Amino acid sequence: xxxxxxxxxxxxxxxxxxxxxxxxxxxxxxxxxxxxxxxxxxxxxxxxxxxxxxxxxxxxxxxxxxxxxxxxxxxxxxxxxxxxxxxxxxxxxxxxxxxxxxxxxxxxxxxxxxxxxxxxxxxxxxxxxxxxxxxxxxxxxxxxxxxxxxxxxxxxxxxxxxxxxxxxxxxxxxxxxxxxxxxxxxxxxxxxxxxxxxxxxxxxxxxxxxxxxxxxxxxxxxxxxxxxxxxxxxxxxxxxxxxxxxxxxxxxxxxxxxxxxxxxxxxxxxxxxxxxxxxxxxxxxxxxxxxxxxxxxxxxx
Amino acid sequence: xxxxxxxxxxxxxxxxxxxxxxxxxxxxxxxxxxxxxxxxxxxxxxxxxxxxxxxxxxxxxxxxxxxxxxxxxxxxxxxxxxxxxxxxxxxxxxxxxxxxxxxxxxxxxxxxxxxxxxxxxxxxxxxxxxxxxxxxxxxxxxxxxxxxxxxxxxxxxxxxxxxxxxxxxxxxxxxxxxxxxxxxxxxxxxxxxxxxxxxxxxxxxxxxxxxxxxxxxxxxxxxxxxxxxxxxxxxxxxxxxxxxxxxxxxxxxxxxxxxxxxxxxxxxxxxxxxxxxxxxxxxxxxxxxxxx
Numbered sequence: 322x323x324x325x326x327x328x329x330x331x332x333x334x335x336x337x338x339x340x341x342x343x344x345x346x347x348x349x350x351x352x353x354x355x356x357x358x359x360x361x362x363x364x365x366x367x368x369x370x371x372x373x374x375x376x377x378x379x380x381x382x383x384x385x386x387x388x389x390x391x392x393x394x395x396x397x398x399x400x401x402x403x404x405x406x407x408x409x410x411x412x413x414x415x416x417x418x419x420x421x422x423x424x425x426x427x428x429x430x431x432x433x434x435x436x437x438x439x440x441x442x443x444x445x446x447x448x449x450x451x452x453x454x455x456x457x458x459x460x461x462x463x464x465x466x467x468x469x470x471x472x473x474x475x476x477x478x479x480x481x482x483x484x485x486x487x488x489x490x491x492x493x494x495x496x497x498x499x500x501x502x503x504x505x506x507x508x509x510x511x512x513x514x515x516x517x518x519x520x521x522x523x524x525x526x527x528x529x530x531x532x533x534x535x536x537x538x539x540x541x542x543x544x545x546x547x548x549x550x551x552x553x554x555x556x557x558x559x560x561x562x563x564x565x566x567x568x569x570x571x572x573x574x575x576x577x578x579x580x581x582x583x584x585x586x587x588x589x590x591x592x593x594x595x596x597x598x599x600x601x602x603x604x605x606x607x608x609x610x611x612x613x614x615x616x617x618x619x620x621x622x
Numbered sequence: 623x624x625x626x627x628x629x630x631x632x633x634x635x636x637x638x639x640x641x642x643x644x645x646x647x648x649x650x651x652x653x654x655x656x657x658x659x660x661x662x663x664x665x666x667x668x669x670x671x672x673x674x675x676x677x678x679x680x681x682x683x684x685x686x687x688x689x690x691x692x693x694x695x696x697x698x699x700x701x702x703x704x705x706x707x708x709x710x711x712x713x714x715x716x717x718x719x720x721x722x723x724x725x726x727x728x729x730x731x732x733x734x735x736x737x738x739x740x741x742x743x744x745x746x747x748x749x750x751x752x753x754x755x756x757x758x759x760x761x762x763x764x765x766x767x768x769x770x771x772x773x774x775x776x777x778x779x780x781x782x783x784x785x786x787x788x789x790x791x792x793x794x795x796x797x798x799x800x801x802x803x804x805x806x807x808x809x810x811x812x813x814x815x816x817x818x819x820x821x822x823x824x825x826x827x828x829x830x831x832x833x834x835x836x837x838x839x840x841x842x843x844x845x846x847x848x849x850x851x852x853x854x855x856x857x858x859x860x861x862x863x864x865x866x867x868x869x870x871x872x873x874x875x876x877x878x879x880x881x882x883x884x885x886x887x888x889x890x891x892x893x894x895x896x897x898x899x900x901x902x903x904x905x906x907x908x909x910x911x912x913x914x
Contacts (some may be wrong), residue, residue, distance in 0.1 A: 365721040366665055369728075417899045420838040421720070422664045429668075429832035433882025436754055436828065440876035443633070456659060458735060513783055532672075533735075535726030546716040579739040584732035590728040604716050 326413025326576045338575060340469050341461035345567035347469075347588060348525040348537055351476045353563030354483060355521040356538035357545065357556045358514055361494040366421070367409065367515070368538035370589050371522045372531045374405030374433030379456050379526075383442060389467050392607040394456075402519035405431050410515070458531030459583035461571055461617050472524045479520055484607075490514065528567075529583035536587040537563060544594045566590040624774040629636045630871050640757045640877065641867060643765055646772040647821040648859035651833035653779055654814055656848070656855050659683045659838035660790040665720070666705070667834035669727035670811065671818045671827045673697075673704040675752060676734030676817065682742055694819055701815030702808060704730055755826025757867065757877035764823040772819035775813050782806065787848060829878040833859055858888055 330338055333572035359365060382397025383389065409427045413420035455463060464472075483490065492500035493510050501507050518538075525534045545558035570586025577585075599606050658664050674697045681696020682688055708726045712719035779786065780853045789796040789803045797803045814834070821830040841854035866881030873880075894902050 348691070351635055359719070360721050363671060364717055365718065365724045369668070369724060412893065415893070415899075415901065417843055418839065418893070419664070421662060421664060422659060422835060423841075425664045425668055425835035426839055426886065429835060430886030430889075431826050433832060433886065434862060435877045436876045437878030440874075440879060521688075533728055533732055535724055536732065537730070539724035543717055543721050543725055549903070561821055577740065580736050581739065584735040587732035588730055588736065591732070594725060598711075598714075600812070604714060 322574050327572070330572055330575045333561045335580070337462045337464075338571075340466055341582065342571045342609055343463045343469050344464045344472060345582060346564045347473055347476050347530045347533075347567070348618035349478060349541065349567030349586070349590075350560045350562030352534070352537040352569040353545075353559040353561075354363050354556060355514075355517050355561045356563075357542040357552075358483075358490055358494050359518060360539060360542040360546075361552075361555075362514070364514075364518075365539045366424050367406070368518060368522065369436040369535035370424045370431075371405055371408060372526065372534035373403045373428045373435075373518055375399075375402050375526055376531050377431055377438055377521060379531075380435050380438035380442060385425070390594070391465075391527075392471075395527075398523045398526060399519060401431065402522055403516065406515040406519055411521070416573050431563060438473055447467050455530075456526055457530050457532060458577060458581045459528050459533070460524065461528040461582040464527055468527075469581065472527075475520065475524050479517060480525075483517060486510070486513070486609065495552075529586060530581070533583045533587050536590065537566070540587070540590040540594050541566065542602075544590070544597045547597035547603050547605055550603050562593050564592070566593060626872070627868070629869075630868075635758070636758050639760045639765055641863070643760050643768045643824045644863045644867065644881065645860055647817070647825055647830070648769050648818045648833050648837075648863050649856055650772045650775050650847065651821065652829060652837040652855040652859035653776065653838075654817060654851055655834040655838035656852050657786055658814065658834060659780075660848075664838070666708070666811070667710065667814055667818075669723045670701050670830050670833075671822075671831045671840050672731040673820045674726045674815060674822060674827070676700055676730045676737065677815070678752075679734050679737045679742055683737070690763065690770075694767075694771070694867055697819040698812055698815050700730070702811060703743060705808065706758050706810040709812055711760045737828075740792065745834050751803055751826050752822055754876060755822070755824060755829055755878040757825055757829075757870075757881075760824050764820075764914065768824055769822045771816055772884060775817055778809075779855055784808070786810065822870075825881075826878045829882055832882040835860075836869070836882075836889050840885075840889045840892045843892045844880045845899070858885065864890055 353555055358369065359368060376397065378397035379394050381401070382393045386393040400484065405427050408589040409420075409423050412418050412423035412426065489505045489510055492503070492505060493507055493514070497507055512524030521538070522534050525537065541563035542555065542559040544562055545555035548558045549555045566586050566589040569589045570582055573585040573589070574580045597605065600610070645785075649769045655664070655667065658667055677697030677700035678693050680700055684696065687694045704726050708719070708722045711717050711725065712722035719799070763835065776855050785796070786805050788801055790805045793803050804815045818827070818830045837855040837858040838851075841851045842859045845851035848856075860882050862885035866884040867877055869881035869884060870877040892900065894900055
């Protein structure tokens, strides 16, 4: 039975399969790119906060528009994501607030607002609310062709913009002080990075859901760090493994009934991470266990 | 006004059950939260609360039951496994601790969600309930779980108070005077996991996370000593529970969500108007200094 479903998947008999596959790959690639800078900057868990923080935006947009208009929902998500990023910035700048606590506060309070709004939607009997819980764990199969086109255009524009600002961003994540000394406006750049993060999260939540989008921002770049020693290599690995995880996740979710796309994608990414952690040429466990002599000789040098 | 305050208590026993459970969970979370905050480990609460989901699922897979003790044991084992992997991972030179947290808890959570929707589909574990909670419809099971777990956790904190304090403020000093710092650390993780699991069914994962992080952060703006910080943290937690629950009844919305939102509003108030560390006071002080 599974074999038959696998054949169905590769035959692309149904449009929604192709759309789900496209959306998942897009998520993996875009999150892999943006996540590389975030992880190196030490902002890994910002993705978690921003992901959770899109929920109130989605719910509020639903309340205002009154039905599930994808563009409206995603605009709402973007607005609340940006507000959340800004709030973390304001809170964590204070002398008596720890940045990790600021992330936690924004994450839980925004999600709480989202739950309150969702409860309103459920009690007001519009009968259309069923789809909103999809945003929690994602449902790539629900994405239509035109939606996918819009998401893809946004994703490509985002990648191009990051590509254009590659050098200053690379300086920012590795050595902020140096970046500032050569005249780079680091604050503005950081705001830009957080904006890019918000956009990446918003185009991903339909496929992976608000809770697990953080995984696609953190895991592929962390995998990349075991496979390459320089930033372009890390980014290339991160984007390709992210995309591959997306594709395999969509495949698994189609073959095995009941498995949502988001969690499947995340587990594939984790499997890659596990492999890299053990066998990766940069700091993989195997090389440290098996080659104690090599290390000793290097130390002797 | 008074009828509005009193009435819900007469509509059946769900009001006192909800209020009792939420307050107990809130107090335990607020106390543990202070120690996590001081150790800069607030986000570990987020991770452990997410990881409790696969813990519960694993317990069900192994034992086939969802009794309180089994559930707690499963969650503690998986929670400690997660805490251990986070610590091992963050020791690698190319993984920061925040990335380690993000990698571990999302993977565990994804695994839990998949198991829940496939292998253990008929276990009657309600994801929706685990995330959002059901404050106004607390089952006997959840009530008893909270009634046993919370006093135990608070009692342990009281017994090991000095060890916890010393290892939170200055782990090196603590180790030097012979306090088993690592054991205290994992004990704290266990306490957080147990509280999270006990609180889950009653109040939901998101409320547990919020109740661990927000009261402690608020208290840090108001207090300069550990004892007063714990006191403020508890006050914040209780006030947000009462106000939030009444609010939820008044506007007919999710109780867990309302409590979180009230807690966030209280934090914002403290952030702006705290007597010594508030932003408004700070701005006023700089201005008067400039004029002088």
